[in-house]
Amino acid sequence: MVIAIDGPAGSGKSTIAKLIAERKNFTYINSGKLYRAITLGCLRSKIDIKNSEKVIEFAKNTQISYDKDQVYLDGEDVTPFLHTDEIDRNSSPLSSIVPIRHIINDLIRSLSQGRDVVVEGRDMTTVVFPDADYRFYIDASVDARAKRRYDQGVSALSLTEIKDAILQRDAIDKNKVEGSLKIAQGVEYLDTSDLTIIEVYDKLIDKID
Numbered sequence: 001m002v003i004a005i006d007g008p009a010g011s012g013k014s015t016i017a018k019l020i021a022e023r024k025n026f027t028y029i030n031s032g033k034l035y036r037a038i039t040l041g042c043l044r045s046k047i048d049i050k051n052s053e054k055v056i057e058f059a060k061n062t063q064i065s066y067d068k069d070q071v072y073l074d075g076e077d078v079t080p081f082l083h084t085d086e087i088d089r090n091s092s093p094l095s096s097i098v099p100i101r102h103i104i105n106d107l108i109r110s111l112s113q114g115r116d117v118v119v120e121g122r123d124m125t126t127v128v129f130p131d132a133d134y135r136f137y138i139d140a141s142v143d144a145r146a147k148r149r150y151d152q153g154v155s156a157l158s159l160t161e162i163k164d165a166i167l168q169r170d171a172i173d174k175n176k177v178e179g180s181l182k183i184a185q186g187v188e189y190l191d192t193s194d195l196t197i198i199e200v201y202d203k204l205i206d207k208i209d
């Protein structure tokens, strides 16, 4: 079974997807972490994210793997380094490079093969698994998303700067040539701005069960 969840940055979809996967004993796949890992690898190798050719070359020549929500680049677990302001900023333009999307989509499909999975990202319900058993779009207002990010205490930015950064990422994510963030026909839409994690979980599980 495939449960596909999309939504903008900070909507809470990762927390929800992970919780559903844990409780149902499904494999959890966070596609954003794969884009973040390639971004990290490029930044470490001093590759300019705007240089698509170099970015693609890097991705083709690096072994990218994902297991139990940990991401590996050539065997190194890079998971602890994926959530920084710099990677937030650079992963959005990197994810606009179409061949990079194809590399990641292939990886996600092969990871999902023959398994019960909860997959989340921006194009899981539209491009990667348009025929998923369950498809959800998890949304929240930009203010709610900025506040959640701010409250995590992992960003050096002010609340206003976080809000601006989220708006910029939204604009890029919604305007990609391929895999742009959109509310696909037939998905279950949920605005979580005023809901707790458990309330969102209950609503999704109601649909699934």
Ligand code: DC
Pocket (backbone or CB within 6 Å): 009, 010, 031, 032, 033, 035, 036, 088, 091, 092, 093, 095, 096, 120, 121, 122, 123, 124, 169, 173, 179
């Ligand atoms: O979900 P996230 O914030 O960790 O994602 C990191 C970046 O990757 C974000 O800018 C959007 C992009 N992304 C994407 O384009 N497609 C996906 N399926 C998942 C993430």
